[in-house]
Amino acid sequence: MYGDHNTPVRLRATGRAFEHIARFHPELTAFRRDLHAHPELGFEEVYTGGRVREALKLCGVDEIHEGLGKTGLVAVIHGQRRDSGRLIGLRADMDALPMAEHNDFAWRSTKSGLMHGCGHDGHTAMLIGAARYLAETRRFNGTAVLIFQPGEEGYAGAKAMIDDGLFERFPVQSVFGMHNWPGMAPGMIGINPGPMMAAADRITIEITGRGGHGAHAYQTIDPVVVSAHIITAVQSIVSRNVRGIDSAVISICAMQAGDLGAMSVVPGSATLVGTVRTFNPEVQDLVERRLNELCSAIALGFGATAKVNYERIYPATINTLAEARFAGDVAQNLVGKDHVVRDLEPSMGAEDFSFMLQVKPGAYLRIGQGTQHSSAYLHNNRYDFNDDILPLGSALHAGLIEQGLPLEPRQAD
Numbered sequence: 254m255y256g257d258h259n260t261p262v263r264l265r266a267t268g269r270a271f272e273h274i275a276r277f278h279p280e281l282t283a284f285r286r287d288l289h290a291h292p293e294l295g296f297e298e299v300y301t302g303g304r305v306r307e308a309l310k311l312c313g314v315d316e317i318h319e320g321l322g323k324t325g326l327v328a329v330i331h332g333q334r335r336d337s338g339r340l341i342g343l344r345a346d347m348d349a350l351p352m353a354e355h356n357d358f359a360w361r362s363t364k365s366g367l368m369h370g371c372g373h374d375g376h377t378a379m380l381i382g383a384a385r386y387l388a389e390t391r392r393f394n395g396t397a398v399l400i401f402q403p404g405e406e407g408y409a410g411a412k413a414m415i416d417d418g419l420f421e422r423f424p425v426q427s428v429f430g431m432h433n434w435p436g437m438a439p440g441m442i443g444i445n446p447g448p449m450m451a452a453a454d455r456i457t458i459e460i461t462g463r464g465g466h467g468a469h470a471y472q473t474i475d476p477v478v479v480s481a482h483i484i485t486a487v488q489s490i491v492s493r494n495v496r497g498i499d500s501a502v503i504s505i506c507a508m509q510a511g512d513l514g515a516m517s518v519v520p521g522s523a524t525l526v527g528t529v530r531t532f533n534p535e536v537q538d539l540v541e542r543r544l545n546e547l548c549s550a551i552a553l554g555f556g557a558t559a560k561v562n563y564e565r566i567y568p569a570t571i572n573t574l575a576e577a578r579f580a581g582d583v584a585q586n587l588v589g590k591d592h593v594v595r596d597l598e599p600s601m602g603a604e605d606f607s608f609m610l611q612v613k614p615g616a617y618l619r620i621g622q623g624t625q626h627s628s629a630y631l632h633n634n635r636y637d638f639n640d641d642i643l644p645l646g647s648a649l650h651a652g653l654i655e656q657g658l659p660l661e662p663r664q665a666d
Contacts, residue, residue: 265440266587270655271648273390274382281647282640284308285378289638292349292367292374295404296413297325301347305377305401311606312385314399318422322413324403328384332393332658339395341657342428342613343650344606345380345479346405348371355634371631372433372622375638375646379400379431382647387654398423404605407425409567411608420612425574428615430606430651431646436629439620439642442584443597447575449617450570451500453561454601455597457481458548462557464521474556476523477510480602482510482551483525483559490543495536502530502601503540530601532569539649570607573614580616581650588645620646 291300309328314328354368362368404410461475485506494502510523531537541563553560584593622639629635
């Protein structure tokens with residue numbers, strides 16, 4: 254089933270929400286492209302937040318709350334009725350990446366070294382589209398809580414908002430988020446009832462030896478040699494310690510030792526930096542323990558020392574069963590059964606929406622955007638969000654509210 258996700262499909266959807274939002278598709282596109290041209294890093298989303306605030310006021314939302322998680326915003330929209338007492342949260346991330354854009358279209362980044370290379374501009378625009386529709390129609394019983402989150406790209410903005418009292422001030426019963434996915438064709442929506450994205454941990458290994466002259470290496474304790482053995486050996490943790498039915502990735506991605514201009518100087522120390530990705534906390538604990546054991550033992554064997562600093566950055570993004578099934582049903586009502594993948598393969602990437610799912614039931618979806626319009630995947634300097642899917646994403650957000658907070662009680666099957 255997974256193999257045909259890239260098969261082109263005609264972008265289509267049904268329902269009044271999609272048809273309503275499609276009427277202001279050009280305005281959403283212009284809004285999205287303006288955000289793309291003015292990217293901002295995590296906790297620096299001043300322009301972005303201002304544009305979101307301005308758009309929400311024009312949409313006619315009931316309340317706008319600012320300053321959660323430094324630069325985060327929350328919009329509140331009440332339905333025609335509120336006697337259900339229920340609240341549902343929808344989240345979009347706003348920040349950009351510290352990378353140079355290599356596109357040449359009119360809305361390319363105006364800021365050197367910054368770009369929206371992951372589509373957060375599109376996520377924000379889709380939630381604005383949902384805000385406008387929900388505020389104009391209010392066909393639900395309860396309250397929609399729209400969360401515009403800062404700092405997803407490594408800043409843990411979701412946690413910052415939670416620490417600022419997000420769910421105490423807005424006690425939602427469930428929360429939903431979505432991310433564009435170039436690996437799926439436009440018109441496709443993917444989800445699964447369990448892990449969606451892995452935990453992301455940072456490892457720093459500091460190796461201390463004894464420097465000296467490269468011509469007299471026998472007098473040194475060479476940390477470069479120790480590093481080489483550690484880099485090779487840590488791969489055995491996944492292949493020989495982690496069960497085959499579990500998933501884990503250990504990648505040593507950077508090494509710093511010595512001076513490139515000093516060809517005959519053995520350095521006294523070396524530092525390795527990398528990442529660990531897991532889904533299961535028990536596997537995460539195992540990897541951390543084995544890294545400490547292996548690195549210390551290998552270094553000791555050469556007469557050196559090794560210290561491992563293991564930082565747990567983002568937890569795994571795990572959907573809750575009932576909410577994942579519900580979100581899949583909403584997607585199916587929008588695009589049809591054949592365009593919904595309910596057993597989507599998890600990604601070893603990470604996402605700080607995971608912090609929200611640790612506190613509240615909810616689900617994280619992927620909305621296909623394809624690569625036909627840009628031929629680039631996420632975090633690529635030629636990436637751009639596919640504006641064709643803006644009404645679809647907005648309608649999906651709106652469907653989660655209207656079907657999760659129905660005006661009339663659902664009839665039993």
